[in-house]
Amino acid sequence: MISAVNWPQLGVLTLRDPKAAAAEIMSWQLPRPELWMAAGVIAIISTIFSTLSNMILPLPAPYTDLFPSPFTLFTFIAGGFVLTVNVLFWTGRALGGTGEMGDLLALLVWLQALRAAAQFLLLICVLLIPALSGFLLLFIGIATLWVFLNFLSVGLQLNSLAKAVLVLLVSIVALSMGVSLLFSLIGISAIGVPANV
Numbered sequence: 001m002i003s004a005v006n007w008p009q010l011g012v013l014t015l016r017d018p019k020a021a022a023a024e025i026m027s028w029q030l031p032r033p034e035l036w037m038a039a040g041v042i043a044i045i046s047t048i049f050s051t052l053s054n055m056i057l058p059l060p061a062p063y064t065d066l067f068p069s070p071f072t073l074f075t076f077i078a079g080g081f082v083l084t085v086n087v088l089f090w091t092g093r094a095l096g097g098t099g100e101m102g103d104l105l106a107l108l109v110w111l112q113a114l115r116a117a118a119q120f121l122l123l124i125c126v127l128l129i130p131a132l133s134g135f136l137l138l139f140i141g142i143a144t145l146w147v148f149l150n151f152l153s154v155g156l157q158l159n160s161l162a163k164a165v166l167v168l169l170v171s172i173v174a175l176s177m178g179v180s181l182l183f184s185l186i187g188i189s190a191i192g193v194p195a196n197v
Helices: 007-016 018-027 032-056 070-094 101-128 130-155 161-185
Strands: none
Touching: 007 018, 007 101, 007 130, 018 101, 018 130, 032 070, 032 101, 070 101, 070 161, 101 130, 130 161
């Protein structure tokens, strides 16, 4: 079934009608091991694009110190994704959601794939039409939030964008603590200084 999917069409549907796209993706009933594997591949791709982007337009020192190597960046992206999925799922359950972890995982993997594609487009835009990159970045941010909230509503079976917003806000608090822990595990303090200093 996956081999017959029109990916560009699904991408357009995701932006136009996220709930319909979510229902289609969830109907595939993909196995969790394959979804986690796909998430890992997407994290590698995102790391490559982010590294290339930082080579073209280097970030200020405090930010580059956070991710001194592509491996550190990959660890943050992949670890952050795993943490995000779990925090969103259990927060959603605590707030009345009845969705399954596999459904939410499938939706967030697809969203990550779209974000990787958006990273590539942004990289091309920076190289060819730098003046438009700011507008593209703004569009990507707004579109990501819109799709994300709808995916949360459908994937967790919250049946309400307001509840999805609440899940997101509560999850942000939990994730902030989780990210601090992740930083400490990879040897980085919250201000970008090695933790053993």
